[in-house]
Amino acid sequence: MKRIVLVMYWKKLDKKLFTKAVPVEREADVLMEHEYDGIRELDNSLPPWWKYGFYITIGASVVYLLYFHVLGIGKDPIQEYQYEMDKAAAQLLKFQENDPGKIDEKNLSMVDGAGITNGAKIYNTACWPCHGKELEGGAGPNLTDDYWLHKGGLTDIYLSIKHGYPDKGMQAWEKNYSPKEILQMASYIKSKQGTNPPGAKDPQGDLYVEDTGTNELNPPEAVNDSIAEIKNK
Ligand code: HEC
16 A cells, blocks of 8 residues: 555656656657658656756856846955965964064164074075175175175175075075074174175175164065055955
8 A cells, every 4th residue: 555655646746847758649649740761759848857947047047147246245265365375375374463573664773693694604505605605705796895786784785685686696585584593693693794705706786884773674665565555454
């Protein structure tokens, strides 16, 4: 009994949702006129489940259109990318603000002896081929005299190392060394001022006189702009 009910229920469902085909006995009613190579066609309805799927996609397209294009609630891939980037920038800024080993570029000061020793160590691996073992200069300028292409304050030197002058043959080192290490190198260079090593390269740039007042930060404009942009968000 139970089985019969089940079978009947299935047949009803099948007719409503799945096949909806005309029973074999009445096939003649839906047989179409044409015939190709002995193949004939029955004018059966399309499977209802298939049509419902199609209706759902039409409905979904309307929702999609409204959501992404008319109401503008959803983000397109470019907006999503921008959103992720902004989030990362904000996180980075927060991380840098809370970093205990953070270097405040607006207020740099010379590191101590151990720091200078470490700065010398890094200098002797990465910098000497161009600036000389005793900083006397070579492909790059002499770093011991009072003449500087980009000013000779501690902050100036720090920024020269950090951002480099890639179009002049001096790469940016911020990807290779941490701010702390860059400050150590800058301090090492400062500590070698006036040592007048043998074979010193001729002065390049302008005479730099130490400003005993504030150590004015002067990063490239583009850097300032992007920091301001992040902070405004
Ligand atoms: C491939 C060669 C090369 C290497 C390696 C190199 N520099 Fe330079 N550096 C240069 C050149 C060339 C300049 C001059 C750039 C210019 O003309 O503006 C320069 C400029 C500088 C300046 C500014 C000098 C001034 O007169 O204002 C500093 C400071 C400096 N380098 C430090 C370093 C430190 C520290 C390292 C190692 C981390 C280093 N450089 C590695 C080639 C090099």
